[in-house]
Amino acid sequence: MHFGSDNTSGAAPEIIEALAKAAGGYSASYGSDEITKRVEARLAEIFECELSAFLVATGTAANSLALSTYVPPHRAVLCHEESHIHVDECGAPEFFTHGAKLVPVGGEAGRITRAALEEALTFWSSGGVHRQQPALLSLTQQSEAGTLYSLDELRALSTLAHEKDMAVHMDGARFANALAALGCTPAEMSWKAGVDVLCFGATKNGALGVEAVIFFDSEKARDFARLRKRGGQLFSKGRFLAAQMEAYLEGDLWLRLARQANEMAALLAAGFQEKGIALAYPAEGNEVFAFLSKEQQRALFKAGVQFAPWDIAGENRPLARFVASFSTEKADVEAVLRLL
Incomplete structure (x- = not known):
């Protein structure tokens, strides 16, 4: 009886079958294959907008590389005090951002409250050159406590962040679980709620190992392909990441x-x-x-x-x-x- 983690589960048969099918023959390398192109188109369809999507193998890589796109070393990331990027990623976000500060923000049941965010913004936005200024707000949906932000809560927090000229990142390692629970659309729980970059997880929910970093502003993704390469997450046989994601999305x-x-x-x-x-x-x-x-x-x-x-x-x-x-x-x- 295995309830230790959804990471301990195996892989969905549909995903294994897709991998076996992708293993035959030859295909373009480094993400130039047809399966990857289909996945990018499918994600745009699901999220009802133009976007830029990049496949990586782990959630830590997805989060860390996404943050590095928006946050320079002298700036800060505001995140929940129990968030995965703060507690469980062994300094990878700080490493990939070359030293940007992670600032923990409070809130019961794994969710940042508006009052706590306002307090953190007041403190860290002051101090002039002596404090790292917030550049990004990171929200985890579903949270580390298994709870969910409502759409109204997401919009309110994102609006406050944007008013302070901050980007909004969503750690969506369990995005599917949150979406299924709320009964909304992917667009409503992401860019329509103010999310700028989403780490869209599949590994915990039936894949072997694939996540998508999704930018809703393609201009912001201009350098991400090279960041992914530099971070060791550009697979030469990228079709094997894409085959997992394509099967994951097929038929919902x-x-x-x-x-x-x-x-x-x-x-x-x-x-x-x-x-x-x-x-x-x-x-x-x-x-x-x-x-x-x-x-x-x-x-x-x-x-x-x-x-x-x-x-x-x-x-x-x-x-x-x-x-x-x-x-x-x-x-x-x-x-x-x-x-x-």
């Missing part, structure tokens, strides 16, 4: 996979609550944070349930994170609940 597979993960997480969350187990955050996507005692956690581990013990600053109760994936089945959820 990406949304079907995300809905399965979300539904299983919702079922697990409801089961916890029926047993009187409190949740740390609303289970709005495919992650569930539950207050399980140490005894319960040990018993589940012993029975073969995989999950992650978790910590929240200022919270003394033991906590566990469960992540459902596209391959999680109802029987897995029911087994965990029976064990409890």
Whole structure:
């Protein structure tokens, strides 16, 4: 029973089949292949606008290279204090921006609040040459707490950032899960909400390893092809990244996979609550944070349930994170609940 991370799941059969098909014959290299061209056109169709899209292999590369496009070394990135770029990317954003400062901003349940953003902007925008001035706001959708920004919240935060001449980046490692949960369009949750550059994830949701960095202003992407090359993310056989993404998008597979993960997480969350187990955050996507005692956690581990013990600053109760994936089945959820 695997709830440790959606990174531990395998790959969707449709994506494996697409890779096998792409492996035959010969194709242009370095992203000049026909599959990559089709993916770029498909993304423009899905997002209902002209855009520039670049495929990379990892979320860390996508985020770090995207930030480096907008943020020079003497500027700053405002991000949530629990965001992946701040906590879990081993300094890669700072490395690729050549030293731009990541400024953590508060907000409950993984989301930056307008009040916290205004406070950070007031402080960091003052100080003259003595402080790194904010150049970009990074938002994570779905958040590290498994929660979602509403469309109104996204628009409000993006508007505030743009008023301060800042760009807006979205870490969309679980973009599909958020979109499936909100029931809106990709355009409404990205550029229509003020997002300038989106890291569109697929790896956590059924791909082997591919992410798309999507610029909604192609002029800003002018140098990205060389940044990607310099960052070691330009694959010579780029068709194997593109084949994954094409299959991921075909027939809305990406949304079907995300809905399965979300539904299983919702079922697990409801089961916890029926047993009187409190949740740390609303289970709005495919992650569930539950207050399980140490005894319960040990018993589940012993029975073969995989999950992650978790910590929240200022919270003394033991906590566990469960992540459902596209391959999680109802029987897995029911087994965990029976064990409890």
